[in-house]
Each structure stands twice: as structure tokens, then as C-alpha cells.
Amino acid sequence: MQRVKRNLEIALSRCPVWIQTCLFSIDGEPPSSHAWQAYLDLLDSFQRETNQKRLRGVLLYGLARPSMQPEAQRLKRLSEQTMQQYADSLHHMGYQVKLNW
Numbered sequence: 824m825q826r827v828k829r830n831l832e833i834a835l836s837r838c839p840v841w842i843q844t845c846l847f848s849i850d851g852e853p854p855s856s857h858a859w860q861a862y863l864d865l866l867d868s869f870q871r872e873t874n875q876k877r878l879r880g881v882l883l884y885g886l887a888r889p890s891m892q893p894e895a896q897r898l899k900r901l902s903e904q905t906m907q908q909y910a911d912s913l914h915h916m917g918y919q920v921k922l923n924w
Contacts, residue, residue, distance in 0.1 A: 824861070824865065827865075828865060828868070831869065832869075835869070835877045835878060836877075838877070839877050839878075839879050840877060840878055840879060841879050841880055841881065841882050841921075842866070842878070842880075842881050842882070843881075843882045843884070844862070844881055844882065844883050844884070845884055845885065845886070846883065846884075846885055846901055846906065846909060847885055847886045847898050847899060847900060847901060848898070848899045848900075848901055849894070849897050849898060850897050851899065853901055853905060859909070859912075863912065863913075863916065866878075866881075866913070866916065866918070867916065870916070870917065878918075879919060880918050880919030880920060880921065881913050881918050881919075881920050881921070882921050882923070883906065883909060883910050883913065883920055883921065883922050883923070884922070884923040884924070885900045885901050885906055885923075885924050886898060886899070886900045887923075900924075901924075903924045906922060906924045907922065907924075910922045
């Protein structure tokens with residue numbers, strides 16, 4: 824997570840950034856509340872520590888086609904309602920969200 828944060832800090836120091844985030848279920852389970860909260864905490868740290876104007880928003884999307892990964896059978900799309908709930912939580916934090924379900 825520290826490496827991701829550092830790479831994002833470098834990008835934000837140089838240009839405007841949209842964060843791409845793909846969400847899906849594994850074995851029928853959506854991202855855990857712990858994992859989602861860690862993601863929100865990471866974004867929150869950028870709101871507080873960086874030039875917020877450079878963090879434009881989040882491109883939130885789900886699986887659009889079958890995965891080619893060995894784990895493909897375990898991965899499924901989340902429902903439109905679930906994706907909208909994730910988008911709403913990001914919007915509530917003040918981010919512009921582009922949702923492509």
C-alpha cells in the first residue's frame with residue numbers, strides 16, 4: 824500500500840489524476856468492508872495531504888468481459904445497485920465519480 828501511495832503522490836505532483844478502480848466479487852463475495860474502508864482511508868489521506876485539485880475523481884467500473892486470469896471462474900460482476908452504493912460513498916467524500924457498470 825505504501826508503494827501505491829508513493830506512486831500516486833508522484834503522479835499527483837505532476838498532473839491531474841483520475842483513479843481507476845475495478846470492483847468485482849470473488850467467490851460470490853463483494854470486497855470486504857475492511858478492504859473498502861482501507862481504500863477510502865487511502866483516498867481520504869490524499870484529500871488531506873495533497874493538492875486536492877489534482878485528484879480529479881474516481882473512474883469506478885466492474886468486470887465488462889470474462890477475465891483471462893487463472894481465477895476467472897471465481898470472479899463475477901457486482902450488481903448495479905452494489906456498484907451504485909460504492910459510487911455514492913465516494914461521492915459523499917467529495918469525489919467526482921464516473922461509474923461504468
